[in-house]
Amino acid sequence: MNGGRETLEGTRPRETFESAGHNAAMLSRLSSGRSDVLLRLMRDRSALAGLIVVALLVTLALAAPVVAPHDPAVQQPAARLAAPSATFPLGTDNLGRCLLSRLLYGSRVSLTAALAASLLALGLGVGVGAVSGYVGGWVDAALMRVVDLILAFPLLVLALAITGFLGVGMKSVLIGIVSVWWASYARIVRALVLSMRERPFVEAARSIGAGHARIVTRHVLPNVVAPVIVLATLEIGGLILAVSGLNFLGLGVRPPTPEWGAMLNDGRPFLRSAPQLMIYPGLLMSLAVLGFNLLGDGLRDALDPRL
Amino acid sequence: MKRHVLIRVLTLVPLWLGISVLAFVLSNLAPGDPATVMAYRLSDAPPGEEQIAAIRREYHLDDSLPVRYARWLGAAVRGDLGISYRTREPVLNELAARFPATLKIACAALLVALCVSLPLGVLAAVRRNQWPDHAARAGTLLGASLPSYWLAYLLILVFALWLGWLPVAGREGAGAIVLPALTLGLGAAASLLRLTRSSMLEVLGEDYIRAARAKGLGERAVVWRHALRNALIPVVSVTGITFGHLLGGAVIVEHIFAWPGVGSLLVNAIYDRDYPVIQGFVLFMGAVFTLLSLVADLSYVWIDPRIRFARGGRG
Numbered sequence: 351m352n353g354g355r356e357t358l359e360g361t362r363p364r365e366t367f368e369s370a371g372h373n374a375a376m377l378s379r380l381s382s383g384r385s386d387v388l389l390r391l392m393r394d395r396s397a398l399a400g401l402i403v404v405a406l407l408v409t410l411a412l413a414a415p416v417v418a419p420h421d422p423a424v425q426q427p428a429a430r431l432a433a434p435s436a437t438f439p440l441g442t443d444n445l446g447r448c449l450l451s452r453l454l455y456g457s458r459v460s461l462t463a464a465l466a467a468s469l470l471a472l473g474l475g476v477g478v479g480a481v482s483g484y485v486g487g488w489v490d491a492a493l494m495r496v497v498d499l500i501l502a503f504p505l506l507v508l509a510l511a512i513t514g515f516l517g518v519g520m521k522s523v524l525i526g527i528v529s530v531w532w533a534s535y536a537r538i539v540r541a542l543v544l545s546m547r548e549r550p551f552v553e554a555a556r557s558i559g560a561g562h563a564r565i566v567t568r569h570v571l572p573n574v575v576a577p578v579i580v581l582a583t584l585e586i587g588g589l590i591l592a593v594s595g596l597n598f599l600g601l602g603v604r605p606p607t608p609e610w611g612a613m614l615n616d617g618r619p620f621l622r623s624a625p626q627l628m629i630y631p632g633l634l635m636s637l638a639v640l641g642f643n644l645l646g647d648g649l650r651d652a653l654d655p656r657l
Numbered sequence: 658m659k660r661h662v663l664i665r666v667l668t669l670v671p672l673w674l675g676i677s678v679l680a681f682v683l684s685n686l687a688p689g690d691p692a693t694v695m696a697y698r699l700s701d702a703p704p705g706e707e708q709i710a711a712i713r714r715e716y717h718l719d720d721s722l723p724v725r726y727a728r729w730l731g732a733a734v735r736g737d738l739g740i741s742y743r744t745r746e747p748v749l750n751e752l753a754a755r756f757p758a759t760l761k762i763a764c765a766a767l768l769v770a771l772c773v774s775l776p777l778g779v780l781a782a783v784r785r786n787q788w789p790d791h792a793a794r795a796g797t798l799l800g801a802s803l804p805s806y807w808l809a810y811l812l813i814l815v816f817a818l819w820l821g822w823l824p825v826a827g828r829e830g831a832g833a834i835v836l837p838a839l840t841l842g843l844g845a846a847a848s849l850l851r852l853t854r855s856s857m858l859e860v861l862g863e864d865y866i867r868a869a870r871a872k873g874l875g876e877r878a879v880v881w882r883h884a885l886r887n888a889l890i891p892v893v894s895v896t897g898i899t900f901g902h903l904l905g906g907a908v909i910v911e912h913i914f915a916w917p918g919v920g921s922l923l924v925n926a927i928y929d930r931d932y933p934v935i936q937g938f939v940l941f942m943g944a945v946f947t948l949l950s951l952v953a954d955l956s957y958v959w960i961d962p963r964i965r966f967a968r969g970g971r972g
Contacts (some may be wrong), residue, residue: 495675496675499679502947503943503944504946506906506909507942508939510681511927511938511939512686513927514927515684515687516928517687533667587801591804599912599924601927613805614810616812621814625814629811632807632811636804636807639803640798643801646772
């Protein structure tokens, strides 16, 4: 893939930088013109569909207090498992709570948790990955062994075990997920930073006497932002599934807080008599994951059309 | 070749040590004083101060973490993973008794995944940019987006409750494995299908395929005999990893279908705060997962003669 890697310093052909791994290629594409990327994204119909779905769901989640017809926790004992009506557009659950309101507020909880998990894991992953890639040596070796160790497990299983030790609660769920998910980010960010380290603009910064901290924060990391955004978008779907999966097992939110996975769990006993209790939250969750996956695929293609 | 295998096998040692550290450290995250927790969980009547002190002495819980780790590791190596709080059976026995069921469901799911992904992946590649390809793309997208714990209930709803063809849960009868295997397998089929398709597309562009066509072989022979055989190389190697993920993914699916494997053991252990079992699960499954990825790595080298001979002497 990369023939000129061992060419002497300074005499490297230009293509070497372009082909130092597709992530680096992705970067150079981005710097070639941000408007191109946006244009390509808009022309990609499935990515646009993903963007619309995501925007719609996020808007509904944010607007839940305005849009929701009822308080999601208030029980109407007279209207248990009621059919859809003008008062309850999607009917009620087994405790007589408005299903639509619970779905809307549930989106808020699920999406916020997934986003929080994503940001925390990203922060940790980018930090570790940057240090590992930039510092190198034994620090790199030690950090990457930890990463290898975590990635030896299927992520959700390890997150589940950690949550199990910590006990029930959304905080445990988030700690469990974040303490596992960061590792995959760290590995990729490390590779990106490694491909940056020897590039001319970094050498230039070094040669005018910039310190390490300045080089990393001002020169290396800004160039890693674009692929990290793609990565984060692609991973949000997985995080939604993880957050809701642990909630489905009853390890996250406590009743009466609505959350997609917890709603699925609550609906289990009524699968035969009232399947809508399980169908709606699952549908919404799948839609969200699908939306983020389409958007992530589109972003990746837009940044690197060759993939 | 032998050297390569040996070195690769030896890398398991540090990895397993790491997993043991992880399992030990994680168990120390559990809230509460370990001696008190253990005393309460292992005795029927509320324990007195002496009992708690006795357990603290017996398990040397006052020692420093590294000392306790070393002692714990020594026991673990000899197969002593502690006693389950719930059943008061040795943790290793519990895991060993339930692992075959998990293995069975993962194998069935793998069969489902391969039966779905290989033919469809080949079809999508051969009919590139025609409707089978588009359908396969839509299918893989859905497969990656549907939560397995939702798909499971859709399948139960349709096949068990509405049609009445299959049992809802449990392990009774031959039909019991179908729904959990479908749930697990369909999710895994998505990524295998995508891989089969892209690998097949790559191979179909090779010179030897052109040669096979040029000598007048029928399209069927070209695709199924010449192309597929080579396209399968990356698929086989990923199958090993997929199998590991199926074993892991089985956790939630086993729980849903009340399938008596290590996955439902883990979930029940979490509900019961049966910490020794959770710890044993991490250690045991960590060993299994790393072993599987080793097998996948080695099979890749063994299957592909280009690597086998080119890398022959290298470690």
